[in-house]
Amino acid sequence: MREWVSRGRAAMEGRSAPDEVTRQAALACIGKLRAVRGAGQTPVSPSGALAALTNALSEGETSDKVWIVDSDAEHASPPPRDPASKRKRNSKPVPLASAIVTWFRSAPARERPLLYLLHSPTLRGVLSAGIEAAGLKDAQDAGAGRRGIFLNDATIWSPDRFKRVRPELPMWLAAQAQWLPYDPASAQELKALLCAALDALYVRGESGFCYLSAHELPLAQSRALTRSDARNAFRGMYRLRPLPDTNPPYVVRLCGAGRALANVLEAARWLQLDWGVACEVWSCPSYTRLAREAGEAERVALQRPTAAANVPHLVQCLGDGNAPVLAVTGYARHIANQIGAFVPARFAALGSDDADTRTAADESGERLCTGDTPGVRWIVLNALRLLVDEGTLPRTRIADATRRYGVV
Numbered sequence: 001m002r003e004w005v006s007r008g009r010a011a012m013e014g015r016s017a018p019d020e021v022t023r024q025a026a027l028a029c030i031g032k033l034r035a036v037r038g039a040g041q042t043p044v045s046p047s048g049a050l051a052a053l054t055n056a057l058s059e060g061e062t063s064d065k066v067w068i069v070d071s072d073a074e075h076a077s078p079p080p081r082d083p084a085s086k087r088k089r090n091s092k093p094v095p096l097a098s099a100i101v102t103w104f105r106s107a108p109a110r111e112r113p114l115l116y117l118l119h120s121p122t123l124r125g126v127l128s129a130g131i132e133a134a135g136l137k138d139a140q141d142a143g144a145g146r147r148g149i150f151l152n153d154a155t156i157w158s159p160d161r162f163k164r165v166r167p168e169l170p171m172w173l174a175a176q177a178q179w180l181p182y183d184p185a186s187a188q189e190l191k192a193l194l195c196a197a198l199d200a201l202y203v204r205g206e207s208g209f210c211y212l213s214a215h216e217l218p219l220a221q222s223r224a225l226t227r228s229d230a231r232n233a234f235r236g237m238y239r240l241r242p243l244p245d246t247n248p249p250y251v252v253r254l255c256g257a258g259r260a261l262a263n264v265l266e267a268a269r270w271l272q273l274d275w276g277v278a279c280e281v282w283s284c285p286s287y288t289r290l291a292r293e294a295g296e297a298e299r300v301a302l303q304r305p306t307a308a309a310n311v312p313h314l315v316q317c318l319g320d321g322n323a324p325v326l327a328v329t330g331y332a333r334h335i336a337n338q339i340g341a342f343v344p345a346r347f348a349a350l351g352s353d354d355a356d357t358r359t360a361a362d363e364s365g366e367r368l369c370t371g372d373t374p375g376v377r378w379i380v381l382n383a384l385r386l387l388v389d390e391g392t393l394p395r396t397r398i399a400d401a402t403r404r405y406g407v408v
Contacts, residue, residue, distance in 0.1 A: 017205035022111045025065035026202035029113055030195045032062045043218035047153045049187030050214045053194065054115065054151075058095070067102055070095035070117040071129065099132035099148070113202045118152040121165045123172050126150065130179075130209060146178070146208070147201045149194065153214040156259050156330045156352075157373065165213075167352075170331040173211055174288045174338065181211040182234075182285045183258035183329070186222035189285055190214060192230035200234075215259045215330075233283065235313040236290035241268065241281040248278035250392055251323040252383045253345075255282045260330045260373045267379035274404070275384065275397065282317065284336075287329065290314040291338035298342075314342055321345060324386035330373040346386055350374040354382075377405040 018026070036056050044052075057066050073095045096102075099116060116129050133148040158164050173181040184190040190212060197210040225233065232238035243251060252271065256264030261283055268279035284290065294312040301309055311319075318325060324346040327336035333351030340347045354374050381401055387393040401407075 018111055018202050022113075023203050023205075025062075026113050026198045029057055029062050029066050030198050030203075032056055032060070033191060033195050033198075036191070043220050043222060044187040045216050045218040046184045046187055046190040046214040047216045048218070049190050050117070050151055050153060053191060054095075054117065057115070065112060067099070067112045067114045068095045068117065069099045069114070069129075069132075070097070071125070072117075072119055073097040099129070099135075103135045111202075113198055114148040116148055116150045118150055119154060120152060121154040121163060121169070123166060123169045126152070126169060126173075126211070133209065147206070148209050149197050149201065150209060150211045151194070151214055152211065153216070156213075156215055165331075167332055170335055174335060178207075179209045179211055180286070181213075181288050183213050183331070184285050185256065185258050185261035185283055186219040188222055188225050189233055189283065192225045192233050193285060196230065196234035213258060217259055217262070219262055221262075221265055232313070232317075233285050236286045236288075236293070237282050237284040237313065237317055239280065239317070240265075240283050241279070243278055243280045248276075250275070250277040250387060251280070251321075252277055252387060253280045253282065253318065253321065253323050253325045254379070254383065255284045255325065255327040255336070255339075257284045257287060257329050257336070258331075260328045263373055263376050263379060264328050266376045267383065270376060270380050271383055274380075275393075275401070277383065277387065279383075280321075280323070284327065284339075287327065287336050287338050291342065294339070294342035312342070314339055318343055318345070324348070324383075324390055326350065326379065326383050326386060328374055328379060346390055348382055348386055350379065350382060354378065377407060380405070381407065 033053055033056065036053055054068055057063075058068055095117065099114065102112075102114070114133060116133060118125060118129055120126060120129075129150060133150075134146055154165050155163055156165055170181065173179050182193050184193055193212055197212070200206050201208070201210065225238075229238045237255065254264050254268055256262075265281060268281050271277040271279055290313060294314045297310050297312045297315075300307070322345055325343050326348050327339060328350045329336040329352075331351055333349050333353050336351055337349035340349060352373065381398070384393060384397050384401055388395050388398055
């Protein structure tokens with residue numbers, strides 16, 4: 001990860017790399033996670049997958065190789081005191097209620113991979129957990145590097161506004177060099193990203209905090225990720241659906257992250273069926289990483305103009321095509337808009353501040369997905385607008401689409 005793509009490198013200096021015991025512990029955890037299978041063909045949400053994966057790590061040979069902290073553990077009822085239950089507790093340790101206990105391990109104790117389970121929609125909750133994971137200054141100098149994996153199952157959208165992720169949380173994460181945020185769209189993505197984060201931090205020894213959100217809605221069209229897709233997902237994006245080989249006349253590229261990806265996939269279907277527009281669809285778990293890497297590549301190119309250019313992953317994925325790009329997120333538009341400066345084609349971003357929250361139905365009477373995530377019809381309209389601005393489609397298509405979908 002190049003120290004979260006080289007920004008904040010000075011802040012990371014002086015941190016020690018994990019030793020061989022820690023690396024072997026991380027490899028054991030990765031092997032255990034990859035062996036966890038989904039429940040048949042039933043789609044599982046990232047939040048549900050998170051529970052299954054952490055339960056697997058807390059059992060068997062990996063139970064003493066990982067620190068699992070659950071911010072809600074202190075509220076759980078205490079276990080019974082009879083001897084039979086004691087044996088059961090020993091086979092499956094109760095998660096730590098705080099990462100503070102890791103500060104006071106004895107000097108010879110080895111570092112373990114740290115998984116911090118959060119249930120906080122607020123920035124304050126994440127900041128508190130980060131302070132716990134950072135540890136005391138003396139302990140940092142003598143012990144493990146400043147690193148950890150944070151998994152937050154707070155919801156992006158809820159009827160109760162106090163349970164929704166606050167807008168400042170994703171924006172703060174995007175601005176902090178030592179934090180690398182991801183927004184997995186499916187259970188498969190979350191597992192792939194968790195394995196990659198363990199490898200980066202505790203096998204290869206990079207420093208920083210990796211943050212993974214885990215929303216509660218399954219992605220019906222999800223599939224198992226190939227090794228290449230998993231690697232590219234950790235780099236920020238991978239292709240879900242290629243363009244057809246028929247050289248279609250109208251083409252748009254759609255990018256989606258997290259909960260928004262379901263609406264992006266449905267919008268791609270509408271664009272093809274209703275308007276004859278072919279769509280290339282990309283899943284983008286981390287717009288932030290894509291933008292950081294692309295920005296770093298530009299900085300290096302300015303400082304060393306004669307050196308061989310380092311092509312960032314975003315440019316490798318989107319740089320060769322001329323078709324317009326629409327990036328969608330369930331957070332504020334700024335999160336997806338981070339990559340706009342590095343996309344050579346016509347670009348637009350949509351986020352929760354563009355959400356189409358009005359209730360509507362398609363021709364079959366099916367209710368559309370609404371909420372803070374941009375709705376399907378709003379994604380379709382903006383994709384058509386990009387093609388109109390390109391001069392590919394006549395401007396009358398916008399008026400036709402607004403009448404068809406009842407948008408006034």
